Amino acid sequence: MDLTARYPLNGHIPQEVRQPQTVEEVAEVLREAARSGWAVVPWGSGAHQGIGHAPTRYDLALDLTRLSRVLRHRPANLTIRVEAGMRLADLNAMLAEHGQWLPLDPPFGERATIGGILATGLSGPLRARYGSARDLLIGIRVALADGTLIQGGGEVVKNVAGYDLPKLFHGSLGTLGVMVEAAFKLWPRPKAEATWAFGFSRMEDALPLTLSMLRHPGFPLAVEVLNARAWEMLRGTLELPEDPGARVWVLVRAGGWPAQVERIGRDAAAAASGAQVKDRLTEETASLLWSRIPDIGFLPSPAPRDGMSVRLGLLPSQLAEGAAALEAAEEIRVVWRAHGTLGLIYAEGRGPMEALLQWADALRSFALAQGGHFTILGGPESAKRAMGLWAPLRPEAEVMRRIKAQLDPEGRLNPGRFGWA
Amino acid sequence: MKRAHILQELREIFGPHGVLWEDYHLLLYEYDASIDKGRPDFVVFPTSTEQVAAAVRIANRYGLPIVVRGAGTGLSGGAVADQGGLMIVTTRMRRILQIDAANLRAVVQPGVVNIAISQAASAHGLYFAPDPSSQKACTIGGNIAANSGGPHCLAYGVTTNHVLGLEVVLPDGEVIEVGGAACDWPGYDLTGLMVGSEGTLGIITKAILRLMPTPEAVVTLLAVFDTVDQASEAVSAIIADGTIPGAIEMMDHTAIQAVESAKRCGYPMDAGAVLLIDVEGLPEGLEDLARHIARICEHFDAREVRIATDPAERERLWSGRKGAFGAMGRLAPSYLVQDGVVPRDQLPRVLRQIQEIGQRYGLVIANVFHAGDGNLHPLILFDERDPELTRRAVEAGAEIIRACVEAGGTLTGEHGIGLEKRDLMPLLFSPADLETMARIKAAFNPENCLNPCKMFPSTKMCLETWSRRKARMAEPIRYRAATSPPETEEELWI
Numbered sequence A: 001m002d003l004t005a006r007y008p009l010n011g012h013i014p015q016e017v018r019q020p021q022t023v024e025e026v027a028e029v030l031r032e033a034a035r036s037g038w039a040v041v042p043w044g045s046g047a048h049q050g051i052g053h054a055p056t057r058y059d060l061a062l063d064l065t066r067l068s069r070v071l072r073h074r075p076a077n078l079t080i081r082v083e084a085g086m087r088l089a090d091l092n093a094m095l096a097e098h099g100q101w102l103p104l105d106p107p108f109g110e111r112a113t114i115g116g117i118l119a120t121g122l123s124g125p126l127r128a129r130y131g132s133a134r135d136l137l138i139g140i141r142v143a144l145a146d147g148t149l150i151q152g153g154g155e156v157v158k159n160v161a162g163y164d165l166p167k168l169f170h171g172s173l174g175t176l177g178v179m180v181e182a183a184f185k186l187w188p189r190p191k192a193e194a195t196w197a198f199g200f201s202r203m204e205d206a207l208p209l210t211l212s213m214l215r216h217p218g219f220p221l222a223v224e225v226l227n228a229r230a231w232e233m234l235r236g237t238l239e240l241p242e243d244p245g246a247r248v249w250v251l252v253r254a255g256g257w258p259a260q261v262e263r264i265g266r267d268a269a270a271a272a273s274g275a276q277v278k279d280r281l282t283e284e285t286a287s288l289l290w291s292r293i294p295d296i297g298f299l300p301s302p303a304p305r306d307g308m309s310v311r312l313g314l315l316p317s318q319l320a321e322g323a324a325a326l327e328a329a330e331e332i333r334v335v336w337r338a339h340g341t342l343g344l345i346y347a348e349g350r351g352p353m354e355a356l357l358q359w360a361d362a363l364r365s366f367a368l369a370q371g372g373h374f375t376i377l378g379g380p381e382s383a384k385r386a387m388g389l390w391a392p393l394r395p396e397a398e399v400m401r402r403i404k405a406q407l408d409p410e411g412r413l414n415p416g417r418f419g420w421a
Numbered sequence B: 001m002k003r004a005h006i007l008q009e010l011r012e013i014f015g016p017h018g019v020l021w022e023d024y025h026l027l028l029y030e031y032d033a034s035i036d037k038g039r040p041d042f043v044v045f046p047t048s049t050e051q052v053a054a055a056v057r058i059a060n061r062y063g064l065p066i067v068v069r070g071a072g073t074g075l076s077g078g079a080v081a082d083q084g085g086l087m088i089v090t091t092r093m094r095r096i097l098q099i100d101a102a103n104l105r106a107v108v109q110p111g112v113v114n115i116a117i118s119q120a121a122s123a124h125g126l127y128f129a130p131d132p133s134s135q136k137a138c139t140i141g142g143n144i145a146a147n148s149g150g151p152h153c154l155a156y157g158v159t160t161n162h163v164l165g166l167e168v169v170l171p172d173g174e175v176i177e178v179g180g181a182a183c184d185w186p187g188y189d190l191t192g193l194m195v196g197s198e199g200t201l202g203i204i205t206k207a208i209l210r211l212m213p214t215p216e217a218v219v220t221l222l223a224v225f226d227t228v229d230q231a232s233e234a235v236s237a238i239i240a241d242g243t244i245p246g247a248i249e250m251m252d253h254t255a256i257q258a259v260e261s262a263k264r265c266g267y268p269m270d271a272g273a274v275l276l277i278d279v280e281g282l283p284e285g286l287e288d289l290a291r292h293i294a295r296i297c298e299h300f301d302a303r304e305v306r307i308a309t310d311p312a313e314r315e316r317l318w319s320g321r322k323g324a325f326g327a328m329g330r331l332a333p334s335y336l337v338q339d340g341v342v343p344r345d346q347l348p349r350v351l352r353q354i355q356e357i358g359q360r361y362g363l364v365i366a367n368v369f370h371a372g373d374g375n376l377h378p379l380i381l382f383d384e385r386d387p388e389l390t391r392r393a394v395e396a397g398a399e400i401i402r403a404c405v406e407a408g409g410t411l412t413g414e415h416g417i418g419l420e421k422r423d424l425m426p427l428l429f430s431p432a433d434l435e436t437m438a439r440i441k442a443a444f445n446p447e448n449c450l451n452p453c454k455m456f457p458s459t460k461m462c463l464e465t466w467s468r469r470k471a472r473m474a475e476p477i478r479y480r481a482a483t484s485p486p487e488t489e490e491e492l493w494i
């Protein structure tokens, strides 16, 4: 097969593909692209190429998966520096030997590369305890559009020298530069773990549990909320508790010293007085479950014609209203999942496109009325164009535009991903 | 004449009690807690975002540089008006606008003092985690601008991990919002970029913060060692063991001398080093954990480990650490504190280097620092009135920073670059790195009117303006009888 055909984006394939093996080669490819005026799409595993608009120009696919080395792991220091094409799964397999981990569990984390995770800024359930990649990233090396290599941050856990470039590049969707190396602070793996499942007939009844976990001084590892449809999907392949009356399920994952884990479980059960089902999962089930949950509510790329996935940013106390808004449209089959202590909801809707657009439009109005935000994460480009990628679009976007113009003046890196520049 | 016009315009906005312009008033605003000085031409005290924006527009009209000042406890000269101009002081914007106890959020004005947030939140069993040792004085605006840390940032992260959104007045007077109460606001992370930008990108006029649940139990350990080496080996071992305590702070022999004689907090005067360790969270298993950490310390030859659970006893042990900088007054009239960070396993080596540097320069150096993070605070003792000693202190400081960078570390972990370390930036960053930061700055602050010449290596223009001002400041100040209206209670801030 022609190499370029492996990098399709919104029905287009690039003219050129490069698979550099070293950081210096990345810089050289970008210099070549600058000379030739090519628009460049950095490519990790491709798991999340569907996020953002499809680029308005696409000449070169820059595949970074051969940059997959660990550059420096200081186990005694709980820090690591890796190349950006490394897969998260491979990194964590290596760290497990030291009793450490990079506690990230983004969607499609089995495939996702470090660079892709950073560029999309996606997070998973473990964020409840450890924060997102934003909080763990301590240093970054980037190849700019003209091939210049720059770095920000470092390999120490505290650093205020210069602007916080790691924060700027995190979530920038590859529009400001190509991330080639990243340094993280690591965490020790918890000594013990357990997961409890609670089934509720209404989201309102689950709120006392999720909000009490938010302010629990034992800091649960994850507090994930799923709707019944999401639960049924998981139950198809896993031994999970069943309750036809449950519309909402809350999973509480506790970690730490054994006595702390038990205490969190006791407190969760006490706060879940409205639950029909309260179950402690077996270790094996829990571990399989947590590996599957991050993908729920996300569409793979390319998105199917009859699907859209969105993210709502609300406050944790607004999740009941959020649940109601998500399931208000009868003709849309909705699978959703929320970080219960963070107020972020990921939802995937299936149905006729016209109805999907109405559903998304209603969700957008709802999120804005709550003072939150709304983003289309997956779906046909036509739907993204029709609705705009995110809301609200505030005056700060002008500053973002100026930053883009400063760092990529020719607009050749993932042009149009955010809908501007 | 121009000066009179500016004053008139400022007084129209800020009234007679909201502007300072006379030399003997300005004198009080010419320094922060670093050793640099620079007198502003005017100081204003806004009470609202609109007033901040109005002040910015006036400054722009007359080409005045703008410097924002919180409490002036900064340790790198960030709030020093070395180019003169308009100083905007945020201390009258000190309202806590909201505590959302259900969602663990606080909305505050920039002049709110750090500890006031935790005090307001404590009624709900919550607190604001970043705890700089200056927390009784420093403002949240300054904390955000500096991305401040503190002893307990080891477990909970620094300021940037606790800021969700900001209201910012841009250098052209436009007001924007970045981030918000919800997580993951779409687009570039301008909140993350503003935090730690040292007042060079915009003026923070409101902040949305993340609060945390107060730990149910805290155990404080005091581990006493004969040598700094043993103590730093113990720090590495505790981190590597896989339990991250709330805080691990170290003080060396010199620091213990000063602190113990000032505070009587119970550190043995003959100790080579002490570690102050907090383990906290749920009471379940906490004392086991404390004993586990005590055993690690003993393994590295701690000659004594005290375990305190009683709040009064814990408070006493911590009072020495919190008052350590002030206590240096016992040893010397002035100190220069450095803020380099090294990978934690490099602590023993770098601490030995610091002692060696002190000996070479004939200066006493005390160490009081955030050991768990590898964040050093060598306090170089000297006398500011002696130019030769001052020069040696500054040079020794730069050499310490160099040693930190060579050990794989950084220039500053929490105090910022400001004026003090701007010319050391090339130790860490290439010209391309610095150019990228300059471009980012240009996206916010194209005219360079906001905190000019801070954070980045000084240009020729900065140096010239600075020496002109320095010459002017060397002139004697003529004290005059007050011409302003009679003192009222509002004048207390002077």
Ligand SMILES: Cc1cc2nc3c(=O)[nH]c(=O)nc-3n(C[C@H](O)[C@H](O)[C@H](O)COP(=O)(O)OP(=O)(O)OC[C@H]3O[C@@H](n4cnc5c(N)ncnc54)[C@H](O)[C@@H]3O)c2cc1C
Binding pocket: B032, B033, B067, B068, B069, B070, B071, B072, B073, B074, B075, B077, B078, B079, B090, B110, B131, B132, B133, B134, B137, B138, B139, B140, B141, B142, B143, B144, B145, B146, B147, B148, B149, B150, B151, B198, B199, B200, B202, B203, B204, B205, B325, B326, B414, B415, B451
């Ligand atoms: C005894 C002592 C102990 C200290 N301990 C610590 C510690 O443990 N950890 C630590 O991190 N620091 C520590 N510091 C340093 C200092 O307290 C912090 O940097 C603090 O955050 C400064 O706050 P401030 O209000 O005094 O800011 P200022 O000194 O007034 O200003 C600091 C910087 O912030 C900018 N700024 C202030 N307000 C705003 C605003 N609203 N918008 C934009 N920019 C603004 C200023 O322009 C300046 O660049 C200590 C200082 C002292 C004197």
Ligand SMILES: Cc1cc2nc3c(=O)[nH]c(=O)nc-3n(C[C@H](O)[C@H](O)[C@H](O)COP(=O)(O)OP(=O)(O)OC[C@H]3O[C@@H](n4cnc5c(N)ncnc54)[C@H](O)[C@@H]3O)c2cc1C
Binding pocket: B032, B033, B072, B073, B261, B262, B263, B323, B325, B326, B327, B328, B329, B330
């Ligand atoms: C940013 C900043 C601004 C300051 N501004 C002023 C100011 O405007 N006016 C002013 O008078 N001071 C000023 N100081 C000095 C400050 O008031 C003293 O350092 C103060 O005593 C320390 O207070 P503390 O709360 O940190 O320690 P404290 O707990 O008050 O003092 C600790 C112990 O150290 C001893 N001690 C402290 N300082 C000295 C000293 N200089 N000589 C001998 N022993 C000492 C005390 O006796 C006490 O026992 C300033 C300090 C800073 C950091």
